[in-house]
Ligand SMILES: Nc1ncnc2c1ncn2[C@@H]1O[C@H](COP(=O)(O)OP(=O)(O)OP(=O)(O)O)[C@@H](O)[C@H]1O
């Protein structure tokens with residue numbers, strides 16, 4: 037960690053320190069709406085980072101990461117509702133459950149040579165099956181959803197994530213920053229280099245003695261476990277879970293956009309991507325609402341057009357371009 | 370001399386075509402051994418079976434006293450056999466140094482020593498000044514050198530080189546020959562090379578195996594093999610000897 041700070045270019049250190057200071061102090065000045073948008077940005081930066089680890093570094097395309105968000109959220113919510121076990125403990129069970137799903141998908145795909153788009157299809161299939169399963173699971177309220185009740189006496193129990201907006205703002209910030217740090221450290225580790233080798237050319241990686249199966253399993257297990265923490269955050273922030281919402285394929289797609297737009301396989305890509313896309317989405321919602329345009333899909337079409345423009349202008353992402361422009365090389369790449 | 374690698378009756382068929390047919394040979398520890406033969410003779414296929422990239426249909430491969438046929442390519446590498454690819458396969462988006470460092474990480478847990486090892490190897494292969502370049506930006510001769518560097522970084526006991534001189538200019542070939550000879554002399558590393566550049570074969574190899582249509586047609590010291598009528602007829606052509 038100290039090593040990371042030491043190798044960061046001076047200008048980069050200043051930018052990071054300033055950004056953190058501003059984000060830490062912002063709640064003093066900003067209104068509820070800004071806080072809520074930023075919280076959402078942190079959430080997407082966090083889950084985007086988890087997905088980036090698997091796709092950007094290890095080169096394994098998952099289009100079903102909503103599965104891990106959902107499993108993580110449901111497990112922690114259930115433990116809280118049925119057993120009274122708070123999320124700080126529940127998160128461990130959530131991570132374990134999601135990582136088990138990740139391991140099962142990875143094992144199937146990697147053991148039987150299901151690669152590339154076929155692997156992506158496998159991840160979608162798992163997420164869809166799980167959604168259908170949860171639709172019919174009585175324990176979780178089925179399709180009618182699961183609710184975390186509002187309890188007057190629990191207000192302020194931050195240790196049970198029963199707090200207000202600020203609690204989630206700072207928790208989101210910590211998660212996003214922590215995930216970026218974790219990925220930066222892993223990217224510079226032996227495993228990180230082995231991931232990149234497998235991403236670049238699996239045959240050549242194996243010829244250098246890399247156990248590609250083990251390395252890819254590590255990626256999917258870590259990525260799914262990390263994503264589950266995002267799911268716990270989601271569940272306790274929104275206080276409700278519906279299978280049709282959390283496991284939806286569009287949720288999986290939504291969560292991969294920030295790293296793609298920001299820059300795959302870079303530490304700051306998912307962060308920058310979340311800062312670009314989330315306000316954009318929120319802005320579009322506000323604008324279409326303002327003008328009373330509620331034809332279905334208008335927002336999606338606008339969003340799509342903007343995505344196409346950004347991606348065709350900066351095919352390797354916004355972050356590499358920014359970094360080059362301001363001389364902030366991403367050393368952890 | 371002890372035998373490091375022994376191939377016995379190796380065969381491989383591809384949909385009716387017999388690419389390698391009952392080939393047997395032994396490589397002694399510390400030796401430089403060459404496999405030559407015309408295009409399509411089965412040289413690369415033979416290598417692939419040794420390296421674990423292909424499973425033999427018949428026959429066995431024994432390395433340092435243990436059977437290795439049927440092992441996966443990563444397991445074979447961990448046993449101490451590193452190979453280059455005839456059609457080079459660098460990690461294109463990574464730097465030259467990172468390419469080599471990934472090889473060095475096989476036997477080094479900490480990044481610092483892996484990087485130091487990679488730098489030493491790049492130095493040896495005259496790639497030091499290109500270490501920050503992206504692998505995809507290299508010229509073909511440099512990519513060939515990178516293949517060798519990356520394989521060497523895994524500290525192999527046996528180095529398999531598949532036509533690493535192809536595409537090099539004569540001075541570059543001589544340089545590569547000098548590097549390999551020095552490596553063999555200084556570290557005792559055993560080298561098994563496939564090569565079309567006869568000048569390199571004659572300079573390096575103590576023994577040569579000649580393949581033709583998948584079968585071994587000659588086997589022996591380089592100076593004897595190039596005079597063998599069957600080898601001249603099938604591969605070298607009459608003028609090549611003179
Ligand atoms: N994967 C494969 N599937 C089908 N046929 C193959 C395959 N690999 C090689 N062959 C065939 O096997 C034969 C031997 O090929 P191989 O690549 O081993 O020859 P080589 O001696 O290395 O030739 P070159 O000097 O051109 O590199 C050729 O006829 C080739 O077309």
Ligand SMILES: [Mg+2]
Pocket residue numbers: 412413414455531
């Ligand atoms: Mg060949």
